[in-house]
Amino acid sequence: MKLLLLLVAVGLCSAQYNPNTRPGRTSIVHLFEWRWDDIAEECERYLAPNGFGGIQISPPNENIVLSNPWRPWYERYQPISYNLCSRSGNEQQFRDMVTRCNNVGVYIYVDAIINHMCGSGGGAGTHSTCGSYFDAGSRDFPDVPYSAWDFNDNKCRTGSGEIENYNDANQVRDCRLVSLLDLALEKDYVRGKVAEYLNNLISIGVAGFRFDAAKHMWPGDLKAITDRLNNLNTKWFPSGAKPFIFQEVIDLGGEGISTSEYFGIGRVTEFKYGAKLGTVIRKWNNEKMLYLKSWGEGWGFMPSDKALVFVDNHDNQRGHGAGGASILTFFDARMYKMGIGFMLAHPYGFTRIMSSYRWPRNWVNGRDVNDWIGPPSNSDGSTKHVTLNADTTCGNDWVCEHRWRQIKNMVIFRNVVDGQPFSNWWDNGSNQVAFGRGNKGFIVFNNDDWYMDVTLYTGLPAGTYCDVISGQKENGRCTGRQISVDSNGSARFQISNNDEDPFAAIHVDSKL
Numbered sequence: 408m409k410l411l412l413l414l415v416a417v418g419l420c421s422a423q424y425n426p427n428t429r430p431g432r433t434s435i436v437h438l439f440e441w442r443w444d445d446i447a448e449e450c451e452r453y454l455a456p457n458g459f460g461g462i463q464i465s466p467p468n469e470n471i472v473l474s475n476p477w478r479p480w481y482e483r484y485q486p487i488s489y490n491l492c493s494r495s496g497n498e499q500q501f502r503d504m505v506t507r508c509n510n511v512g513v514y515i516y517v518d519a520i521i522n523h524m525c526g527s528g529g530g531a532g533t534h535s536t537c538g539s540y541f542d543a544g545s546r547d548f549p550d551v552p553y554s555a556w557d558f559n560d561n562k563c564r565t566g567s568g569e570i571e572n573y574n575d576a577n578q579v580r581d582c583r584l585v586s587l588l589d590l591a592l593e594k595d596y597v598r599g600k601v602a603e604y605l606n607n608l609i610s611i612g613v614a615g616f617r618f619d620a621a622k623h624m625w626p627g628d629l630k631a632i633t634d635r636l637n638n639l640n641t642k643w644f645p646s647g648a649k650p651f652i653f654q655e656v657i658d659l660g661g662e663g664i665s666t667s668e669y670f671g672i673g674r675v676t677e678f679k680y681g682a683k684l685g686t687v688i689r690k691w692n693n694e695k696m697l698y699l700k701s702w703g704e705g706w707g708f709m710p711s712d713k714a715l716v717f718v719d720n721h722d723n724q725r726g727h728g729a730g731g732a733s734i735l736t737f738f739d740a741r742m743y744k745m746g747i748g749f750m751l752a753h754p755y756g757f758t759r760i761m762s763s764y765r766w767p768r769n770w771v772n773g774r775d776v777n778d779w780i781g782p783p784s785n786s787d788g789s790t791k792h793v794t795l796n797a798d799t800t801c802g803n804d805w806v807c808e809h810r811w812r813q814i815k816n817m818v819i820f821r822n823v824v825d826g827q828p829f830s831n832w833w834d835n836g837s838n839q840v841a842f843g844r845g846n847k848g849f850i851v852f853n854n855d856d857w858y859m860d861v862t863l864y865t866g867l868p869a870g871t872y873c874d875v876i877s878g879q880k881e882n883g884r885c886t887g888r889q890i891s892v893d894s895n896g897s898a899r900f901q902i903s904n905n906d907e908d909p910f911a912a913i914h915v916d917s918k919l
């Protein structure tokens with residue numbers, strides 16, 4: 408019994424919940440489809456100075472090149488080899504990015520596609536991002552190398568070879584997800600190849616991994632792979648530090664597989680978070696912000712210290728994956744900023760911000776027929792650089808949500824209030840709510856259709872504060888609204904339902 412307890416304790420300790428971010432840096436941003444040279448610049452000029460902890464990058468390994476439709480973003484979810492070359496850049500550019508970002512304390516988290524290779528109909532040839540030969544039909548990927556033995560074709564028990572029933576865990580793990588050739592991760596050889604790929608990235612200096620399609624892999628296989636991973640590169644990380652692991656498991660309830668099966672390996676994506684928050688902020692299904700008082704485990708979410716949370720991701724912002732119509736994105740900018748503001752103010756989970764490119768959304772029969780469109784690119788297929796406008800926003804159709812003042816300032820807010828308890832909740836019984844984080848920060852929302860004028864106990868020291876939503880402190884002056892906290896810790900908040908952003912936030916570093 409004692410031995411069992413010890414084994415359980417050791418098992419959990421070896422799981423990687425710790426994001427390895429620098430102290431006081433509490434969020435990461437997904438720079439979806441960005442080029443490595445642009446990311447290196449962004450680390451130095453923007454992410455480090457503004458307290459971002461790290462970046463989820465798009466898959467860095469070689470992938471299939473698709474031409475029908477033309478170079479969709481999702482070709483990067485179809486690996487051909489573990490060579491480091493993709494539309495984001497080559498190996499030298501990748502190494503340069505990791506080094507430059509690490510040197511300013513902004514760490515890199517790799518989107519690791521290890522459940523599968525390309526689609527079964529991917530054909531044969533050298534239509535791959537480094538020109539490596541492959542033959543999907545015969546399961547031949549000589550650059551790894553993988554051959555027919557290394558796939559689950561014989562293990563899968565469905566007639567089609569595809570996942571047909573999500574209530575059957577065997578199918579979900581051993582059959583093909585949307586025709587993608589499913590790797591036999593129970594094989595020592597395959598585990599070894601995957602671990603070799605991940606260890607190469609670790610030696611270059613990355614801080615962790617997103618495990619794509621984790622639901623489609625057996626937790627035991629993932630455990631065996633993570634047990635083979637090396638500690639992080641001691642050039643930048645303390646000796647003994649292990650890679651952060653967050654696993655993409657879509658569990659909205661009611662399926663054969665649940666997120667808790669993966670807690671022994673690392674954190675897990677909490678997809679209920681964005682789906683529910685979108686419903687509340689849109690005020691669908693009679694939801695009200697009032698109910699957010701018990702947000703977190705109180706809403707049936709997984710334990711906070713296991714959760715990776717986000718308002719939207721690269722899939723559900725365009726109707727792929729899970730979450731449905733309630734998901735908030737940059738297309739609904741006003742509500743989106745409120746949702747991100749709430750997420751970053753609330754202590755639940757480890758937070759990830761989405762940073763997107765714009766595409767011409769086109770709804771036909773409830774589906775965006777342009778959901779495949781890849782990043783802003785030139786006619787030769789190369790990805791366009793992220794350019795900067797005079798007002799610090801991005802050009803070339805890069806949305807750069809992480810540079811929106813309200814979002815950037817809330818990333819800082821979360822850093823400032825890190826470790827402080829959820830406190831001083833107030834609501835009007837409807838959609839006007841407020842809460843604090845100990846005596847370090849306070850946030851107020853007016854998502855009702857009427858004016859708000861209330862005096863609330865903030866818990867903050869007396870003084871004049873700059874609201875970091877309508878503006879920010881610059882050279883000791885406030886470019887937005889000012890909020891005065893009196894000697895009792897109370898402050899008057901007047902927020903119109905017609906304000907550009909109907910919320911306000913103050914923290915001890917925004918004191919004038």
Ligand code: LAG
Nearest residue numbers: 481482484485526585586587619620621655722727728
């Ligand atoms: C993921 N998480 O578990 C990624 O977040 C998600 O973006 C990936 O799907 C998926 N798993 C596999 O890594 C994306 C697209 C799919 C696309 C797939 C492979 O959402 O639409 O499938 O990447 O590129 C596409 C077609 C399918 C086709 C398949 C193979 O949509 O119809 O069968 O390619 O040709």
Ligand code: CA
Nearest residue numbers: 580581589623
């Ligand atoms: Ca699988």
